Amino acid sequence: ADYQWPSLQYDALEEFLYEGTRPDGSSMAELVQPCKMRGGTNTTVAAEWVRLVYHDVATHNASDGTGGLDGSIFFETNRTENVGAGMTNSLSDFQAFPNKYVTRADLIAIATVWAVATCSGPVIPLRGGRIDAEAAGPTGVPDPGDSLQSLTDNFAKQGFNVSEMIQLVACGHTLGGVRYPDFPTIVSAGSNPSDSVVDLFDDTQQFDHNIITQYLDGTTKDPLIVLNQTMASDRRVFGADNNVTMQSMSTADSFSSTCVTIFDKMLNTVPSSVTLTDEIALLPVKVSAVQLTVGTTQMQFQASVRIIQSSTSTTVKMYWCDRYGDAANCTSGLKRFAAPGSSSTVASPTSNAMNVTLKKYQFVVPIDASQSVAKFWFVVDYGNGTTLVADNGGGDYVVDQDDVLWVPRLSTAKSVLTGQSGTLVTAAVKNTSTPSRVYMDCFGRATANYIAVNATYDLALNTSIPAVAGYNFYTGTATDDFGLTMSFDLYSVAANGTAAVDEYRQAGLIGVALAAVSTVNTTTSSSVGGASGASGAGRAGPSWGVLGLLGVWTLANLQ
Numbered sequence: 001a002d003y004q005w006p007s008l009q010y011d012a013l014e015e016f017l018y019e020g021t022r023p024d025g026s027s028m029a030e031l032v033q034p035c036k037m038r039g040g041t042n043t044t045v046a047a048e049w050v051r052l053v054y055h056d057v058a059t060h061n062a063s064d065g066t067g068g069l070d071g072s073i074f075f076e077t078n079r080t081e082n083v084g085a086g087m088t089n090s091l092s093d094f095q096a097f098p099n100k101y102v103t104r105a106d107l108i109a110i111a112t113v114w115a116v117a118t119c120s121g122p123v124i125p126l127r128g129g130r131i132d133a134e135a136a137g138p139t140g141v142p143d144p145g146d147s148l149q150s151l152t153d154n155f156a157k158q159g160f161n162v163s164e165m166i167q168l169v170a171c172g173h174t175l176g177g178v179r180y181p182d183f184p185t186i187v188s189a190g191s192n193p194s195d196s197v198v199d200l201f202d203d204t205q206q207f208d209h210n211i212i213t214q215y216l217d218g219t220t221k222d223p224l225i226v227l228n229q230t231m232a233s234d235r236r237v238f239g240a241d242n243n244v245t246m247q248s249m250s251t252a253d254s255f256s257s258t259c260v261t262i263f264d265k266m267l268n269t270v271p272s273s274v275t276l277t278d279e280i281a282l283l284p285v286k287v288s289a290v291q292l293t294v295g296t297t298q299m300q301f302q303a304s305v306r307i308i309q310s311s312t313s314t315t316v317k318m319y320w321c322d323r324y325g326d327a328a329n330c331t332s333g334l335k336r337f338a339a340p341g342s343s344s345t346v347a348s349p350t351s352n353a354m355n356v357t358l359k360k361y362q363f364v365v366p367i368d369a370s371q372s373v374a375k376f377w378f379v380v381d382y383g384n385g386t387t388l389v390a391d392n393g394g395g396d397y398v399v400d401q402d403d404v405l406w407v408p409r410l411s412t413a414k415s416v417l418t419g420q421s422g423t424l425v426t427a428a429v430k431n432t433s434t435p436s437r438v439y440m441d442c443f444g445r446a447t448a449n450y451i452a453v454n455a456t457y458d459l460a461l462n463t464s465i466p467a468v469a470g471y472n473f474y475t476g477t478a479t480d481d482f483g484l485t486m487s488f489d490l491y492s493v494a495a496n497g498t499a500a501v502d503e504y505r506q507a508g509l510i511g512v513a514l515a516a517v518s519t520v521n522t523t524t525s526s527s528v529g530g531a532s533g534a535s536g537a538g539r540a541g542p543s544w545g546v547l548g549l550l551g552v553w554t555l556a557n558l559q
């Protein structure tokens with residue numbers, strides 16, 4: 001099906017994959033790009049991440065459908081088969097980033113896609129929807145001392161035939177190497193035995209076909225081939241079909257395309273109870289950070305739009321229709337619009353590898369509560385004669401409700417420093433309704449013990465906060481420890497039982513400064529979109545003169 005906003009899971013996975021950040025801007029991508037070395041070693045962060053994903057996948061049992069990429073590795077680092085600082089480093093890299101819609105297991109998959117891309121490798125497709133294990137799974141990661149038969153049997157159990165086994169190991173072992181502290185029977189100590197000497201599998205840190213060519217031409221220094229022959233698993237694996245598979249991936253292109261296919265299969269090796277999403281493709285226009293709230297004296301609306309930038313003279317404007325009054329839903333033809341308050345370039349290893357420049361425009365506008373907001377859209381002028389009306393496939397971006405709204409400025413995040421008992425959440429509830437209940441469903445996944453937390457708390461009318469713009473304030477405290485990416489859905493239940501919800505609000509945005517508030521303009525132009533706006537233009541009456549001028553101003557601004 002075609003993408004339609006909002007689509008919470010797709011939106012979250014897409015943002016993470018292509019922008020590299022949590023919704024509050026904290027970047028996981030920065031930890032790995034550009035093909036960063038891991039401090040104190042001569043291997044890369046990317047290599048550590050790729051070894052980790054395979055160790056999570058390797059315990060899959062294809063015949064009974066258990067195990068696979070389910071994040072169980074978080075509970076398995078004390079096992080000999082998962083030896084090494086590479087594992088614990090990676091898990092602490094990942095700790096702060098999973099959220100309600102990006103599971104820990106999806107995060108490991110995204111990390112793999114980035115690791116390959118940032119070390120000059122290809123872009124591996126990504127699906128989401130993996131479900132997190134909350135306990136250790138079975139053991140069974142292959143050991144360098146295993147016989148070929150036992151390696152082949154093990155990979156068959158995981159769902160990989162002999163040539164897939166060769167492909168997977170070769171694509172994995174183009175990164176990183178073997179460490180003395182972890183495998184002292186393979187790698188020798190350096191002059192200082194406490195150094196973490198890493199003998200690389202091939203002579204580059206890049207995701208390249210050197211691992212293959214150096215094997216085929218006999219110049220390989222792969223420690224799992226040339227050192228301790230009891231532990232020479234790469235020798236046994238690579239030669240398992242008389243080099244047919246290795247020969248078939250010996251060019252840059254065949255290596256790259258083979259690795260895309262086999263890594264895709266590895267990332268999609270999940271328990272049979274999991275249904276993965278469609279592939280998370282880059283959205284050409286991406287709307288995010290949408291929030292209607294109540295400021296100190298009036299309502300405020302904010303939204304961001306991200307586009308693929310093709311020219312630096314691009315300008316973007318946000319348009320919207322009122323929710324109430326004469327211009328409700330733009331039926332009178334009147335639309336409001338504003339220029340962005342700020343803009344920024346966002347990127348991840350994936351978008352960098354795709355060679356796209358992603359530019360995000362942030363809008364924050366004052367809203368008259370008697371008008372509110374019904375729906376919004378954007379007009380992108382690329383500065384080269386092309387204009388795009390970004391209207392969510394024709395239906396515009398609809399603001400569901402304005403009965404219950406999160407108020408970040410009156411909320412405070414749990415702080416260890418102040419000994420605060422929890423996260424204080426304030427909701428604005430329209431004073432035309434007397435809700436029978438106001439409550440929040442809270443969720444956290446980035447917890448210290450890797451177990452997701454879910455709990456509900458009531459909010460109570462708080463008359464110590466004076467009403468603003470026709471809204472009363474309700475406060476409540478989420479007392480459980482929800483970890484670093486707490487989110488919540490805020491509900492207001494009316495006397496008749498119908499509930500309004502401000503969905504997927506993120507505590508991480510408490511205290512994140514809003515962009516400057518932009519000036520609001522109006523227009524009746526039909527060329528700027530607004531599904532039902534065009535036909536009613538004639539009713540604008542006395543405002544025409546002003547609107548005409550604004551029209552000119554808009555055009556001048558776009559040039």
Ligand code: HEM
Pocket residue numbers: 043044046047048050051054083084086142143144145151168169171172173175176177178179180182183198233237
């Ligand atoms: C026959 C199966 C395999 C065996 C016996 C094996 C064995 C090893 C060993 C002994 C190390 C050194 C780890 C250390 O010193 O801490 C290693 C590193 C690594 N393995 Fe494998 N491996 C196998 C398959 C794979 C697969 C299928 C992948 C990924 C698709 C993979 C990815 C990696 C990476 C990227 C490293 C480097 C880690 C770093 O530099 O920190 N391995 N492997």
